[in-house]
Amino acid sequence: xxxxxxxxxxxxxxxxxxxxxxxxxxxxxxxxxxxxxxxxxxxxxxxxxxxxxxxxxxxxxxxxxxxxxxxxxxxxxxxxxxxxxxxxxxxxxxxxxxxxxxxxxxxxxxxxxxxxxxx
Amino acid sequence: xxxxxxxxxxxxxxxxxxxxxxxxxxxxxxxxxxxxxxxxxxxxxxxxxxxxxxxxxxxxxxxxxxxxxxxxxxxxxxxxxxxxxxxxxxxxxxxxxxxxxxxxxxxxx
Numbered sequence: 455x456x457x458x459x460x461x462x463x464x465x466x467x468x469x470x471x472x473x474x475x476x477x478x479x480x481x482x483x484x485x486x487x488x489x490x491x492x493x494x495x496x497x498x499x500x501x502x503x504x505x506x507x508x509x510x511x512x513x514x515x516x517x518x519x520x521x522x523x524x525x526x527x528x529x530x531x532x533x534x535x536x537x538x539x540x541x542x543x544x545x546x547x548x549x550x551x552x553x554x555x556x557x558x559x560x561x562x563x564x565x566x567x568x569x570x571x572x573x
Numbered sequence: 574x575x576x577x578x579x580x581x582x583x584x585x586x587x588x589x590x591x592x593x594x595x596x597x598x599x600x601x602x603x604x605x606x607x608x609x610x611x612x613x614x615x616x617x618x619x620x621x622x623x624x625x626x627x628x629x630x631x632x633x634x635x636x637x638x639x640x641x642x643x644x645x646x647x648x649x650x651x652x653x654x655x656x657x658x659x660x661x662x663x664x665x666x667x668x669x670x671x672x673x674x675x676x677x678x679x680x681x682x
Contacts, residue, residue: 501670517574551618557607558606559609561624563618
């Protein structure tokens with residue numbers, strides 16, 4: 455069974471940092487493209503960024519609101535996806551979902567982890 | 574990249590059909606056949622319902638169908654059931670980034 459389990463969410467002050475993790479199982483993580491999608495309370499879905507598999511170059515791409523502040527990485531030996539979030543703003547408050555990407559769509563989703571940025 | 578435009582809400586009685594539109598631009602919806610649709614029940618993770626404009630993943634009922642014309646994609650739910658009441662989001666690949674729709678609440682009367 456495919457599973458994506460996020461962790462690392464919590465309360466952080468504006469300007470602070472947080473690292474989220476996503477433990478993957480049940481599929482070939484090392485060859486999968488992965489992504490983070492977030493959802494602010496009561497709002498819609500927003501793509502955050504994605505990382506290709508290492509065999510496809512391992513490159514990353516980010517949405518404009520997080521570019522330069524967020525860094526997505528992966529450890530294929532641990533089947534784990536990460537996002538390092540720096541210089542956090544109140545508008546980054548959201549549930550963060552880890553997703554597996556196939557060409558053009560998100561076919562597996564974790565249950566999400568809540569990040570609250572507040573003083 | 575602006576969010577794709579969806580109606581805020583649509584409703585229908587059990588057994589009826591509803592259609593949700595998703596309007597973008599030639600840089601996203603109109604430029605690629607990579608439109609997908611997601612169903613989200615309250616406090617749950619989104620679930621893939623349609624991908625590549627009109628394909629259904631295994632396990633998704635054939636009551637759900639997708640189409641596209643120009644810069645507008647559509648999701649049709651036929652034979653509406655109570656369990657279809659949820660939020661629905663479209664999404665399009667945009668040549669690098671992905672852009673989601675604003676979301677539509679489907680209410681079963």
